[in-house]
Amino acid sequence: MKLSADVRAFEVRIGHRFAEPALLSQALTHASMSTPNREDNQRLEFLGDRVLGLVMAEALLASDPKASEGQLAPRYNALVRKEACADVAREIDLGRVLRLGRSEMISGGRRKQALLGDAIEAVIAAVYLDAGFEAAKALVLRLWGERISKVKDDARDAKTALQEWAQARGLTPPDYVQTARTGPDHAPVFTIAARLSNGAEAKATAASKRAAEQAAAKALLARLEKET
Structure with missing residues:
Protein backbone atom coordinates (compact mmCIF):
# COMPACT_ATOMS: atom_id res chain seq x y z
CA MET A 1 0.00 0.00 0.00
CA LYS A 2 1.35 3.41 -0.97
CA LEU A 3 1.10 6.22 1.59
CA SER A 4 0.76 9.88 0.74
CA ALA A 5 3.64 12.29 1.20
CA ASP A 6 1.93 13.81 4.26
CA VAL A 7 1.57 10.40 5.91
CA ARG A 8 5.17 9.53 5.10
CA ALA A 9 6.19 12.78 6.77
CA PHE A 10 4.08 11.75 9.75
CA GLU A 11 6.08 8.50 9.97
CA VAL A 12 9.21 10.63 10.27
CA ARG A 13 7.65 12.73 13.04
CA ILE A 14 6.79 9.69 15.14
CA GLY A 15 10.05 7.91 14.35
CA HIS A 16 8.60 4.67 12.95
CA ARG A 17 8.55 3.43 9.37
CA PHE A 18 5.77 0.90 8.88
CA ALA A 19 6.48 -2.49 7.35
CA GLU A 20 2.69 -2.76 6.88
CA PRO A 21 1.50 0.71 5.82
CA ALA A 22 -2.12 -0.45 5.90
CA LEU A 23 -1.95 -0.47 9.70
CA LEU A 24 -1.06 3.21 9.79
CA SER A 25 -3.74 4.00 7.22
CA GLN A 26 -6.33 2.29 9.41
CA ALA A 27 -5.09 4.09 12.53
CA LEU A 28 -5.62 7.43 10.80
CA THR A 29 -9.12 6.61 9.53
CA HIS A 30 -11.99 7.96 11.62
CA ALA A 31 -15.33 6.14 11.75
CA SER A 32 -16.86 8.91 9.63
CA MET A 33 -14.68 7.70 6.73
CA SER A 34 -15.16 3.95 7.15
CA THR A 35 -16.70 1.82 4.41
CA PRO A 36 -17.21 -1.93 4.00
CA ASN A 37 -13.76 -2.03 2.38
CA ARG A 38 -12.08 0.52 4.67
CA GLU A 39 -11.71 -0.18 8.39
CA ASP A 40 -11.75 2.68 10.87
CA ASN A 41 -9.46 3.09 13.89
CA GLN A 42 -11.86 2.15 16.70
CA ARG A 43 -10.56 -1.39 17.23
CA LEU A 44 -6.98 -0.13 17.14
CA GLU A 45 -7.86 2.59 19.67
CA PHE A 46 -9.14 -0.13 22.02
CA LEU A 47 -5.84 -2.01 21.78
CA GLY A 48 -3.66 1.10 21.90
CA ASP A 49 -5.29 2.24 25.12
CA ARG A 50 -4.12 -0.99 26.79
CA VAL A 51 -0.63 -0.80 25.34
CA LEU A 52 -0.30 2.81 26.50
CA GLY A 53 -1.50 1.85 29.97
CA LEU A 54 1.06 -0.93 30.32
CA VAL A 55 3.92 1.26 29.12
CA MET A 56 2.99 4.04 31.53
CA ALA A 57 2.52 1.72 34.50
CA GLU A 58 5.93 0.18 33.86
CA ALA A 59 7.58 3.58 33.37
CA LEU A 60 6.13 4.98 36.59
CA LEU A 61 7.26 1.99 38.64
CA ALA A 62 10.77 2.34 37.23
CA SER A 63 10.93 6.11 37.76
CA ASP A 64 9.99 6.00 41.45
CA PRO A 65 10.63 2.61 43.10
CA LYS A 66 9.45 3.85 46.49
CA ALA A 67 6.13 5.37 45.38
CA SER A 68 2.97 3.85 46.84
CA GLU A 69 -0.04 2.79 44.79
CA GLY A 70 -1.83 5.87 46.08
CA GLN A 71 0.92 8.07 44.66
CA LEU A 72 1.22 6.19 41.39
CA ALA A 73 -2.48 6.13 40.50
CA PRO A 74 -2.98 9.89 39.99
CA ARG A 75 0.30 10.12 38.06
CA TYR A 76 -0.86 7.31 35.80
CA ASN A 77 -4.23 8.97 35.24
CA ALA A 78 -2.52 12.26 34.35
CA LEU A 79 -0.42 10.56 31.66
CA VAL A 80 -3.11 8.46 29.96
CA ARG A 81 -6.17 10.73 30.14
CA LYS A 82 -7.63 12.04 26.90
CA GLU A 83 -6.27 15.54 27.46
CA ALA A 84 -2.69 14.25 27.65
CA CYS A 85 -3.15 12.02 24.62
CA ALA A 86 -4.63 14.87 22.61
CA ASP A 87 -1.74 17.16 23.59
CA VAL A 88 0.75 14.59 22.30
CA ALA A 89 -1.27 14.23 19.09
CA ARG A 90 -1.17 17.99 18.53
CA GLU A 91 2.59 18.10 19.02
CA ILE A 92 3.10 15.67 16.14
CA ASP A 93 0.39 17.33 14.02
CA LEU A 94 -1.66 14.15 13.89
CA GLY A 95 -4.82 16.08 12.99
CA ARG A 96 -3.30 17.01 9.65
CA VAL A 97 -3.24 13.40 8.47
CA LEU A 98 -6.52 12.17 9.97
CA ARG A 99 -8.98 10.86 7.39
CA LEU A 100 -12.36 12.34 8.26
CA GLY A 101 -15.81 12.39 6.73
CA ARG A 102 -17.17 15.68 5.46
CA SER A 103 -19.33 16.34 8.52
CA GLU A 104 -16.41 15.87 10.91
CA MET A 105 -14.16 18.07 8.79
CA ILE A 106 -16.75 20.85 8.77
CA SER A 107 -17.22 20.60 12.54
CA GLY A 108 -13.49 20.96 13.22
CA GLY A 109 -12.71 17.29 13.77
CA ARG A 110 -8.98 17.75 13.24
CA ARG A 111 -8.86 19.81 16.44
CA LYS A 112 -11.26 17.78 18.59
CA GLN A 113 -9.74 16.39 21.76
CA ALA A 114 -11.61 13.09 21.65
CA LEU A 115 -10.71 12.37 18.03
CA LEU A 116 -7.06 13.24 18.55
CA GLY A 117 -6.82 11.22 21.76
CA ASP A 118 -8.39 8.16 20.14
CA ALA A 119 -6.19 8.51 17.06
CA ILE A 120 -2.89 8.59 18.95
CA GLU A 121 -3.93 5.43 20.80
CA ALA A 122 -4.73 3.84 17.44
CA VAL A 123 -1.29 4.81 16.16
CA ILE A 124 0.30 3.18 19.22
CA ALA A 125 -1.62 -0.02 18.47
CA ALA A 126 -0.60 0.11 14.82
CA VAL A 127 3.07 0.30 15.80
CA TYR A 128 2.54 -2.57 18.27
CA LEU A 129 1.02 -4.78 15.57
CA ASP A 130 3.62 -3.71 13.02
CA ALA A 131 6.76 -4.22 15.11
CA GLY A 132 5.90 -5.55 18.58
CA PHE A 133 5.71 -4.25 22.12
CA GLU A 134 9.24 -2.88 22.38
CA ALA A 135 8.71 -0.67 19.33
CA ALA A 136 5.40 0.58 20.72
CA LYS A 137 7.03 1.21 24.09
CA ALA A 138 9.83 3.19 22.49
CA LEU A 139 7.26 5.25 20.59
CA VAL A 140 5.27 6.09 23.72
CA LEU A 141 8.34 6.99 25.77
CA ARG A 142 9.63 9.15 22.93
CA LEU A 143 6.37 11.01 22.37
CA TRP A 144 5.44 11.50 26.03
CA GLY A 145 9.03 12.48 26.85
CA GLU A 146 9.40 14.81 29.83
CA ARG A 147 5.75 14.42 30.77
CA ILE A 148 6.72 11.21 32.53
CA SER A 149 9.49 12.73 34.64
CA LYS A 150 7.40 15.81 35.45
CA VAL A 151 4.16 14.00 36.20
CA LYS A 152 4.54 14.39 39.97
CA ASP A 153 3.84 18.10 39.52
CA ASP A 154 0.95 17.60 37.11
CA ALA A 155 -0.85 14.64 38.71
CA ARG A 156 -2.54 16.47 41.54
CA ASP A 157 -6.14 17.35 40.72
Whole structure:
Protein backbone atom coordinates (compact mmCIF):
# COMPACT_ATOMS: atom_id res chain seq x y z
CA MET A 1 0.00 0.00 0.00
CA LYS A 2 1.35 3.41 -0.97
CA LEU A 3 1.10 6.22 1.59
CA SER A 4 0.76 9.88 0.74
CA ALA A 5 3.64 12.29 1.20
CA ASP A 6 1.93 13.81 4.26
CA VAL A 7 1.57 10.40 5.91
CA ARG A 8 5.17 9.53 5.10
CA ALA A 9 6.19 12.78 6.77
CA PHE A 10 4.08 11.75 9.75
CA GLU A 11 6.08 8.50 9.97
CA VAL A 12 9.21 10.63 10.27
CA ARG A 13 7.65 12.73 13.04
CA ILE A 14 6.79 9.69 15.14
CA GLY A 15 10.05 7.91 14.35
CA HIS A 16 8.60 4.67 12.95
CA ARG A 17 8.55 3.43 9.37
CA PHE A 18 5.77 0.90 8.88
CA ALA A 19 6.48 -2.49 7.35
CA GLU A 20 2.69 -2.76 6.88
CA PRO A 21 1.50 0.71 5.82
CA ALA A 22 -2.12 -0.45 5.90
CA LEU A 23 -1.95 -0.47 9.70
CA LEU A 24 -1.06 3.21 9.79
CA SER A 25 -3.74 4.00 7.22
CA GLN A 26 -6.33 2.29 9.41
CA ALA A 27 -5.09 4.09 12.53
CA LEU A 28 -5.62 7.43 10.80
CA THR A 29 -9.12 6.61 9.53
CA HIS A 30 -11.99 7.96 11.62
CA ALA A 31 -15.33 6.14 11.75
CA SER A 32 -16.86 8.91 9.63
CA MET A 33 -14.68 7.70 6.73
CA SER A 34 -15.16 3.95 7.15
CA THR A 35 -16.70 1.82 4.41
CA PRO A 36 -17.21 -1.93 4.00
CA ASN A 37 -13.76 -2.03 2.38
CA ARG A 38 -12.08 0.52 4.67
CA GLU A 39 -11.71 -0.18 8.39
CA ASP A 40 -11.75 2.68 10.87
CA ASN A 41 -9.46 3.09 13.89
CA GLN A 42 -11.86 2.15 16.70
CA ARG A 43 -10.56 -1.39 17.23
CA LEU A 44 -6.98 -0.13 17.14
CA GLU A 45 -7.86 2.59 19.67
CA PHE A 46 -9.14 -0.13 22.02
CA LEU A 47 -5.84 -2.01 21.78
CA GLY A 48 -3.66 1.10 21.90
CA ASP A 49 -5.29 2.24 25.12
CA ARG A 50 -4.12 -0.99 26.79
CA VAL A 51 -0.63 -0.80 25.34
CA LEU A 52 -0.30 2.81 26.50
CA GLY A 53 -1.50 1.85 29.97
CA LEU A 54 1.06 -0.93 30.32
CA VAL A 55 3.92 1.26 29.12
CA MET A 56 2.99 4.04 31.53
CA ALA A 57 2.52 1.72 34.50
CA GLU A 58 5.93 0.18 33.86
CA ALA A 59 7.58 3.58 33.37
CA LEU A 60 6.13 4.98 36.59
CA LEU A 61 7.26 1.99 38.64
CA ALA A 62 10.77 2.34 37.23
CA SER A 63 10.93 6.11 37.76
CA ASP A 64 9.99 6.00 41.45
CA PRO A 65 10.63 2.61 43.10
CA LYS A 66 9.45 3.85 46.49
CA ALA A 67 6.13 5.37 45.38
CA SER A 68 2.97 3.85 46.84
CA GLU A 69 -0.04 2.79 44.79
CA GLY A 70 -1.83 5.87 46.08
CA GLN A 71 0.92 8.07 44.66
CA LEU A 72 1.22 6.19 41.39
CA ALA A 73 -2.48 6.13 40.50
CA PRO A 74 -2.98 9.89 39.99
CA ARG A 75 0.30 10.12 38.06
CA TYR A 76 -0.86 7.31 35.80
CA ASN A 77 -4.23 8.97 35.24
CA ALA A 78 -2.52 12.26 34.35
CA LEU A 79 -0.42 10.56 31.66
CA VAL A 80 -3.11 8.46 29.96
CA ARG A 81 -6.17 10.73 30.14
CA LYS A 82 -7.63 12.04 26.90
CA GLU A 83 -6.27 15.54 27.46
CA ALA A 84 -2.69 14.25 27.65
CA CYS A 85 -3.15 12.02 24.62
CA ALA A 86 -4.63 14.87 22.61
CA ASP A 87 -1.74 17.16 23.59
CA VAL A 88 0.75 14.59 22.30
CA ALA A 89 -1.27 14.23 19.09
CA ARG A 90 -1.17 17.99 18.53
CA GLU A 91 2.59 18.10 19.02
CA ILE A 92 3.10 15.67 16.14
CA ASP A 93 0.39 17.33 14.02
CA LEU A 94 -1.66 14.15 13.89
CA GLY A 95 -4.82 16.08 12.99
CA ARG A 96 -3.30 17.01 9.65
CA VAL A 97 -3.24 13.40 8.47
CA LEU A 98 -6.52 12.17 9.97
CA ARG A 99 -8.98 10.86 7.39
CA LEU A 100 -12.36 12.34 8.26
CA GLY A 101 -15.81 12.39 6.73
CA ARG A 102 -17.17 15.68 5.46
CA SER A 103 -19.33 16.34 8.52
CA GLU A 104 -16.41 15.87 10.91
CA MET A 105 -14.16 18.07 8.79
CA ILE A 106 -16.75 20.85 8.77
CA SER A 107 -17.22 20.60 12.54
CA GLY A 108 -13.49 20.96 13.22
CA GLY A 109 -12.71 17.29 13.77
CA ARG A 110 -8.98 17.75 13.24
CA ARG A 111 -8.86 19.81 16.44
CA LYS A 112 -11.26 17.78 18.59
CA GLN A 113 -9.74 16.39 21.76
CA ALA A 114 -11.61 13.09 21.65
CA LEU A 115 -10.71 12.37 18.03
CA LEU A 116 -7.06 13.24 18.55
CA GLY A 117 -6.82 11.22 21.76
CA ASP A 118 -8.39 8.16 20.14
CA ALA A 119 -6.19 8.51 17.06
CA ILE A 120 -2.89 8.59 18.95
CA GLU A 121 -3.93 5.43 20.80
CA ALA A 122 -4.73 3.84 17.44
CA VAL A 123 -1.29 4.81 16.16
CA ILE A 124 0.30 3.18 19.22
CA ALA A 125 -1.62 -0.02 18.47
CA ALA A 126 -0.60 0.11 14.82
CA VAL A 127 3.07 0.30 15.80
CA TYR A 128 2.54 -2.57 18.27
CA LEU A 129 1.02 -4.78 15.57
CA ASP A 130 3.62 -3.71 13.02
CA ALA A 131 6.76 -4.22 15.11
CA GLY A 132 5.90 -5.55 18.58
CA PHE A 133 5.71 -4.25 22.12
CA GLU A 134 9.24 -2.88 22.38
CA ALA A 135 8.71 -0.67 19.33
CA ALA A 136 5.40 0.58 20.72
CA LYS A 137 7.03 1.21 24.09
CA ALA A 138 9.83 3.19 22.49
CA LEU A 139 7.26 5.25 20.59
CA VAL A 140 5.27 6.09 23.72
CA LEU A 141 8.34 6.99 25.77
CA ARG A 142 9.63 9.15 22.93
CA LEU A 143 6.37 11.01 22.37
CA TRP A 144 5.44 11.50 26.03
CA GLY A 145 9.03 12.48 26.85
CA GLU A 146 9.40 14.81 29.83
CA ARG A 147 5.75 14.42 30.77
CA ILE A 148 6.72 11.21 32.53
CA SER A 149 9.49 12.73 34.64
CA LYS A 150 7.40 15.81 35.45
CA VAL A 151 4.16 14.00 36.20
CA LYS A 152 4.54 14.39 39.97
CA ASP A 153 3.84 18.10 39.52
CA ASP A 154 0.95 17.60 37.11
CA ALA A 155 -0.85 14.64 38.71
CA ARG A 156 -2.54 16.47 41.54
CA ASP A 157 -6.14 17.35 40.72
CA ALA A 158 -6.18 21.13 40.98
CA LYS A 159 -9.86 21.49 41.86
CA THR A 160 -9.56 19.00 44.69
CA ALA A 161 -6.37 20.63 45.96
CA LEU A 162 -7.98 24.09 45.90
CA GLN A 163 -11.02 22.83 47.79
CA GLU A 164 -8.78 21.24 50.42
CA TRP A 165 -6.84 24.50 50.72
CA ALA A 166 -10.08 26.45 51.28
CA GLN A 167 -11.54 24.00 53.78
CA ALA A 168 -8.33 23.92 55.80
CA ARG A 169 -8.76 27.68 56.31
CA GLY A 170 -12.44 27.63 57.15
CA LEU A 171 -13.56 28.86 53.74
CA THR A 172 -16.45 27.51 51.71
CA PRO A 173 -15.63 25.43 48.60
CA PRO A 174 -14.59 27.47 45.54
CA ASP A 175 -17.07 28.54 42.91
CA TYR A 176 -16.46 28.15 39.18
CA VAL A 177 -18.16 30.76 37.02
CA GLN A 178 -18.18 30.94 33.24
CA THR A 179 -17.27 34.51 32.35
CA ALA A 180 -16.99 34.18 28.58
CA ARG A 181 -17.55 31.86 25.65
CA THR A 182 -16.07 32.51 22.24
CA GLY A 183 -15.56 30.67 18.98
CA PRO A 184 -18.06 28.81 16.76
CA ASP A 185 -20.53 26.27 18.16
CA HIS A 186 -18.47 23.34 16.91
CA ALA A 187 -15.27 24.60 18.57
CA PRO A 188 -16.17 26.75 21.58
CA VAL A 189 -13.61 28.30 23.92
CA PHE A 190 -14.58 28.84 27.56
CA THR A 191 -13.23 31.28 30.14
CA ILE A 192 -13.83 30.19 33.72
CA ALA A 193 -13.16 32.08 36.95
CA ALA A 194 -12.27 30.14 40.10
CA ARG A 195 -13.41 32.17 43.10
CA LEU A 196 -13.03 31.82 46.86
CA SER A 197 -15.22 33.40 49.52
CA ASN A 198 -12.26 35.53 50.69
CA GLY A 199 -12.26 37.33 47.32
CA ALA A 200 -9.34 35.48 45.72
CA GLU A 201 -9.89 34.72 42.03
CA ALA A 202 -8.11 33.46 38.94
CA LYS A 203 -9.30 32.92 35.37
CA ALA A 204 -8.33 30.47 32.65
CA THR A 205 -9.41 29.71 29.11
CA ALA A 206 -9.66 26.31 27.42
CA ALA A 207 -11.57 24.35 24.80
CA SER A 208 -13.73 22.63 27.43
CA LYS A 209 -15.31 23.79 30.68
CA ARG A 210 -13.60 21.01 32.61
CA ALA A 211 -10.16 21.95 31.34
CA ALA A 212 -10.80 25.64 32.00
CA GLU A 213 -11.97 24.92 35.56
CA GLN A 214 -8.86 22.83 36.25
CA ALA A 215 -6.58 25.48 34.78
CA ALA A 216 -8.27 28.26 36.78
CA ALA A 217 -8.02 26.24 39.98
CA LYS A 218 -4.34 25.52 39.31
CA ALA A 219 -3.62 29.21 38.66
CA LEU A 220 -5.42 30.32 41.81
CA LEU A 221 -3.78 27.66 43.94
CA ALA A 222 -0.33 28.62 42.65
CA ARG A 223 -1.01 32.26 43.49
CA LEU A 224 -2.24 31.44 46.98
CA GLU A 225 0.68 29.16 47.75
CA LYS A 226 3.11 31.80 46.55
CA GLU A 227 1.50 34.44 48.76
CA THR A 228 1.58 32.23 51.82
